[in-house]
Amino acid sequence: MTAANPLDAYPQSVRDEVARVRRVVADLHAELPRYELVVWTAGNVSQRVRNADVPDGSADLFVIKPSGVSYDDLTPESMVVCTLDGELLDGDRSPSSDTAAHAYTYQHMPHVGGVVHTHSTYATAWAARGEEIPCVLTMMADEFGGPVPVGPFAIIGDDSIGRGIVETLSGSRSPAVLMKSHGPFTIGADARAAVKAAVMCEEVARTVHISRQLGEPAPIEQAHIDSLYDRYQNVYGK
Amino acid sequence: MTAANPLDAYPQSVRDEVARVRRVVADLHAELPRYELVVWTAGNVSQRVRNADVPDGSADLFVIKPSGVSYDDLTPESMVVCTLDGELLDGDRSPSSDTAAHAYTYQHMPHVGGVVHTHSTYATAWAARGEEIPCVLTMMADEFGGPVPVGPFAIIGDDSIGRGIVETLSGSRSPAVLMKSHGPFTIGADARAAVKAAVMCEEVARTVHISRQLGEPAPIEQAHIDSLYDRYQNVYGK
Amino acid sequence: MTAANPLDAYPQSVRDEVARVRRVVADLHAELPRYELVVWTAGNVSQRVRNADVPDGSADLFVIKPSGVSYDDLTPESMVVCTLDGELLDGDRSPSSDTAAHAYTYQHMPHVGGVVHTHSTYATAWAARGEEIPCVLTMMADEFGGPVPVGPFAIIGDDSIGRGIVETLSGSRSPAVLMKSHGPFTIGADARAAVKAAVMCEEVARTVHISRQLGEPAPIEQAHIDSLYDRYQNVYGK
Amino acid sequence: MTAANPLDAYPQSVRDEVARVRRVVADLHAELPRYELVVWTAGNVSQRVRNADVPDGSADLFVIKPSGVSYDDLTPESMVVCTLDGELLDGDRSPSSDTAAHAYTYQHMPHVGGVVHTHSTYATAWAARGEEIPCVLTMMADEFGGPVPVGPFAIIGDDSIGRGIVETLSGSRSPAVLMKSHGPFTIGADARAAVKAAVMCEEVARTVHISRQLGEPAPIEQAHIDSLYDRYQNVYGK
Numbered sequence: 001m002t003a004a005n006p007l008d009a010y011p012q013s014v015r016d017e018v019a020r021v022r023r024v025v026a027d028l029h030a031e032l033p034r035y036e037l038v039v040w041t042a043g044n045v046s047q048r049v050r051n052a053d054v055p056d057g058s059a060d061l062f063v064i065k066p067s068g069v070s071y072d073d074l075t076p077e078s079m080v081v082c083t084l085d086g087e088l089l090d091g092d093r094s095p096s097s098d099t100a101a102h103a104y105t106y107q108h109m110p111h112v113g114g115v116v117h118t119h120s121t122y123a124t125a126w127a128a129r130g131e132e133i134p135c136v137l138t139m140m141a142d143e144f145g146g147p148v149p150v151g152p153f154a155i156i157g158d159d160s161i162g163r164g165i166v167e168t169l170s171g172s173r174s175p176a177v178l179m180k181s182h183g184p185f186t187i188g189a190d191a192r193a194a195v196k197a198a199v200m201c202e203e204v205a206r207t208v209h210i211s212r213q214l215g216e217p218a219p220i221e222q223a224h225i226d227s228l229y230d231r232y233q234n235v236y237g238k
Numbered sequence: 239m240t241a242a243n244p245l246d247a248y249p250q251s252v253r254d255e256v257a258r259v260r261r262v263v264a265d266l267h268a269e270l271p272r273y274e275l276v277v278w279t280a281g282n283v284s285q286r287v288r289n290a291d292v293p294d295g296s297a298d299l300f301v302i303k304p305s306g307v308s309y310d311d312l313t314p315e316s317m318v319v320c321t322l323d324g325e326l327l328d329g330d331r332s333p334s335s336d337t338a339a340h341a342y343t344y345q346h347m348p349h350v351g352g353v354v355h356t357h358s359t360y361a362t363a364w365a366a367r368g369e370e371i372p373c374v375l376t377m378m379a380d381e382f383g384g385p386v387p388v389g390p391f392a393i394i395g396d397d398s399i400g401r402g403i404v405e406t407l408s409g410s411r412s413p414a415v416l417m418k419s420h421g422p423f424t425i426g427a428d429a430r431a432a433v434k435a436a437v438m439c440e441e442v443a444r445t446v447h448i449s450r451q452l453g454e455p456a457p458i459e460q461a462h463i464d465s466l467y468d469r470y471q472n473v474y475g476k
Numbered sequence: 477m478t479a480a481n482p483l484d485a486y487p488q489s490v491r492d493e494v495a496r497v498r499r500v501v502a503d504l505h506a507e508l509p510r511y512e513l514v515v516w517t518a519g520n521v522s523q524r525v526r527n528a529d530v531p532d533g534s535a536d537l538f539v540i541k542p543s544g545v546s547y548d549d550l551t552p553e554s555m556v557v558c559t560l561d562g563e564l565l566d567g568d569r570s571p572s573s574d575t576a577a578h579a580y581t582y583q584h585m586p587h588v589g590g591v592v593h594t595h596s597t598y599a600t601a602w603a604a605r606g607e608e609i610p611c612v613l614t615m616m617a618d619e620f621g622g623p624v625p626v627g628p629f630a631i632i633g634d635d636s637i638g639r640g641i642v643e644t645l646s647g648s649r650s651p652a653v654l655m656k657s658h659g660p661f662t663i664g665a666d667a668r669a670a671v672k673a674a675v676m677c678e679e680v681a682r683t684v685h686i687s688r689q690l691g692e693p694a695p696i697e698q699a700h701i702d703s704l705y706d707r708y709q710n711v712y713g714k
Numbered sequence: 715m716t717a718a719n720p721l722d723a724y725p726q727s728v729r730d731e732v733a734r735v736r737r738v739v740a741d742l743h744a745e746l747p748r749y750e751l752v753v754w755t756a757g758n759v760s761q762r763v764r765n766a767d768v769p770d771g772s773a774d775l776f777v778i779k780p781s782g783v784s785y786d787d788l789t790p791e792s793m794v795v796c797t798l799d800g801e802l803l804d805g806d807r808s809p810s811s812d813t814a815a816h817a818y819t820y821q822h823m824p825h826v827g828g829v830v831h832t833h834s835t836y837a838t839a840w841a842a843r844g845e846e847i848p849c850v851l852t853m854m855a856d857e858f859g860g861p862v863p864v865g866p867f868a869i870i871g872d873d874s875i876g877r878g879i880v881e882t883l884s885g886s887r888s889p890a891v892l893m894k895s896h897g898p899f900t901i902g903a904d905a906r907a908a909v910k911a912a913v914m915c916e917e918v919a920r921t922v923h924i925s926r927q928l929g930e931p932a933p934i935e936q937a938h939i940d941s942l943y944d945r946y947q948n949v950y951g952k
Contacts (some may be wrong), residue, residue: 005403012400031704035277038677039675039676040672040675042615045409077286082671119613119679119683121679121682122686124613124683124687125683125684125686125687125689125690126687127685128612128613128683128684128687128693129691129694131691131694136419137362137366137420138394138419138420139280139357139421140240141421152701153694153696155614155700155704156334156614157707164622180694181612181614182612182614182615183614193528196278198279199277199278200277201276203277206359207357207359207362208363208366209365209686209689209690210363211362211363211367213447213451213690214363214369214450214687215366215367215369217366217367217419218366218367218369218391218418218419220391220419223577224393227393228394231394231395235552278860369854374895374897375838375842375872375895375897376841376895376897377756377833377896377897387888417741418737432893435724437753437754441753441833441835444835445833445839445842446839446842448835448836448839449838449839451840451923452839452841452843452845452923452926453778453843453845454843455895456842456843456844456894456895458867458895462867462869465869466870468872469871515749515913516910516913516914518853539921574785595917595921597917597920597921597924599927600851600921600929601922601924601925602925604850604921604932604934605921605925605926605931605932607928609901618858627935629938630944631852631938631942632945633941633945656932657850657852657932657934658851658852658853659852659853688928689927689928
């Protein structure tokens with residue numbers, strides 16, 4: 001007799017979506033080394049699986065990378081499934097050591113469908129100084145609608161990283177937060193959007209850093225930032 | 239009955255050239271990530287298709303990248319065709335959100351056959367400070383004939399980006415302009431020449447930036463710049 | 477009659493392990509250019525082969541890269557086997573010119589099973605100033621448990637490089653030492669762990685360098701460093 | 715009747731060696747983009763073909779890259795053969811626009827068997843300031859035996875670039891010269907050695923640049939530089 005898989009207690013629609021999202025999340029991990037956002041086994045991507053049977057979201061799941069596995073060895077099968085408490089529900093390995101921060105974010109930000117964490121170089125360099133990235137590029141106004149904010153110093157072991165992410169991003173247009181002395185976390189409607197935010201976060205962190213090395217970038221008026229953000233979020237790609 | 243393709247109203251020679259240029263433009267997009275000038279779906283390349291039946295150029299077309307498509311998914315078929323008003327003539331997707339700037343440039347600079355836009359890191363870093371790149375390298379004298387100039391701050395939505403490009407480049411030897419707080423646009427006799435200008439623009443932006451980090455690069459006398467530019471444009475490659 | 481292979485004097489278990497480790501070490505060399513830690517033929521990885529017949533470790537061997545061979549041409553067969561005196565025991569080529577430093581480390585640090593040496597750019601830049609890398613990132617607390625220390629200036633030809641490595645690392649949690657004016661050496665339980673340390677050493681050298689270019693990174697309290705290090709070494713991955 | 719190939723006037727041994735060297739030089743060009751020393755069609759590698767019939771070297775030839783050809787299209791057949799006057803002897807295309815500088819170097823430095831020219835970023839950044847790279851790394855002592863010197867400002871069109879190379883390198887241990895406002899030229903016993911020197915030149919230019927961004931690298935005593943250089947040139951790899 002085989003032990004029952006705890007996923008079997010979930011509706012078929014959830015089980016089907018878990019299977020699909022395992023592949024999505026496995027594939028998206030390849031974008032992290034491709035854009036040079038991670039080295040070795042660092043970094044992780046997750047995506048929420050909504051459970052329509054429990055509309056308040058408390059029975060949602062998410063799919064995330066296992067801990068300490070090389071990017072060359074990430075397959076849909078090796079991804080793990082967790083509840084929103086951050087407990088492992090299905091998978092052969094331990095979930096990423098950042099799982100609690102992902103879980104807290106899904107629990108407290110119901111519109112978030114994807115979360116990404118990296119130690120990408122330039123974003124982490126701003127985080128190490130605890131300094132927000134000022135909005136001095138039109139592409140930054142488009143994507144972030146203002147500066148990329150800094151979250152508090154928090155260490156692993158309780159929910160302080162998750163709280164820092166949620167509190168900082170709840171008051172910001174930015175889908176990225178630079179956790180102090182640590183690195184960026186990004187959110188999105190799904191994992192792909194959160195990966196895009198991680199890529200763009202490093203891009204603006206790098207470009208603004210390099211610009212400031214030889215002087216001060218020109219500020220962009222708030223009205224222009226608002227107008228660019230509004231157009232990009234509401235017109236572009238719709 | 240199938241709706242008529244508006245391209246059918248154009249001469250056969252134009253339709254044949256559109257087919258050829260779709261492939262040229264699709265292939266050239268691969269050079270942008272290869273030279274690390276773009277991330278995600280940013281950046282775009284276009285090329286003019288001349289309509290010999292209307293010698294004043296007003297019935298020319300151009301082929302450009304569709305909006306928001308990943309670099310892995312760019313095929314000749316996915317490229318879109320626009321009129322010089324920037325209106326979509328043929329294609330399954332919306333044209334790039336920078337199409338109006340390309341269109342304005344083709345309308346007002348009849349010798350221009352290709353346009354490229356990127357947010358390449360070092361060029362954009364100069365653009366963020368609104369600072370031209372001084373001509374302190376012999377390869378820069380060859381390719382740009384002087385500094386790479388800065389264009390005005392302009393936001394998307396009317397023809398102000400296009401006007402900024404045309405006004406800045408009309409008074410310059412440089413095939414590249416750094417649009418303030420935004421990034422570089424480059425022009426050329428065809429799309430390949432504009433891509434080369436985008437690659438060289440980032441190359442000189444990076445090298446001069448790095449040189450200035452530890453001191454001031456030595457100026458090159460204007461007579462030497464003129465002589466290098468003249469040789470390169472008139473002798474080299476002929 | 478063929479000359480006897482000196483390896484034949486070793487127990488079968490050692491000969492089997494040598495064969496396995498040749499492949500491990502050859503494969504791990506590919507990680508060095510992949511993470512841009514080396515150019516041309518620079519850099520080397522080695523791994524200890526324990527000889528259970530002589531429990532004090534004095535008859536252990538190690539497998540290392542041959543001297544001056546291109547990364548494209550490294551095969552298990554081309555790896556060479558040395559004694560802990562740094563003498564060639566088996567192999568068609570001379571061992572790496574850094575062999576004496578590897579040998580000294582294995583001789584004097586019995587728990588070390590792998591050694592890596594590179595001239596990775598940012599780590600070497602700190603080494604050239606003779607300046608330790610301060611521990612200002614949570615990932616650095618995890619992996620290094622404090623600053624990455626600097627070892628003495630030492631030149632090739634006697635055991636001064638090996639002594640510098642051993643003396644510096646014996647008093648440190650860090651698996652990496654920046655040998656002054658030279659570059660990083662890293663150690664680990666096996667060659668893979670030492671390669672990981674080399675990758676992480678360059679990662680933190682780069683990120684802290686870039687952070688400091690625009691100001692001073694915030695310090696992390698010693699108690700937090702201790703707590704992060706303890707969790708990472710004792711919980712994570714177990 | 716086909717026009718006689720001017721190569722037919724040369725001994726069979728020279729014609730055989732030309733065929734071999736065409737492949738060597740074509741293959742070595744791939745190392746330039748691989749190590750990110752060049753973009754687009756910039757950069758060139760050449761190798762001397764000695765003519766044993768004329769021992770004073772005046773009838774030697776060299777094989778070099780054609781002008782303006784993409785790195786993807788370089789084949790042994792597309793390489794061109796020149797006399798030491800820099801005149802095209804055999805080939806379907808024009809020789810590189812830097813051919814005169816290569817020719818002058820072969821004419822005046824009989825021991826030189828290979829020449830490489832790039833605009834690699836960090837080396838060119840030092841060249842733009844007209845500043846030599848100080849010898850502050852043990853790998854630099856090994857390979858260059860001292861600083862990498864700066865050559866005079868010189869523009870294309872006469873033999874002033876070639877003279878600058880020869881005059882600067884004749885008084886130096888370094889196989890690399892930074893031509894002011896232009897970029898590095900390197901020499902070697904053959905093209906492979908000159909490519910290695912180009913790779914190492916950029917490596918030390920980058921590492922010393924980065925080190926100096928946050929302070930002053932420690933000097934290395936002249937006696938240590940001499941000892942490292944002597945060992946590396948006379949022992950290593952022999």
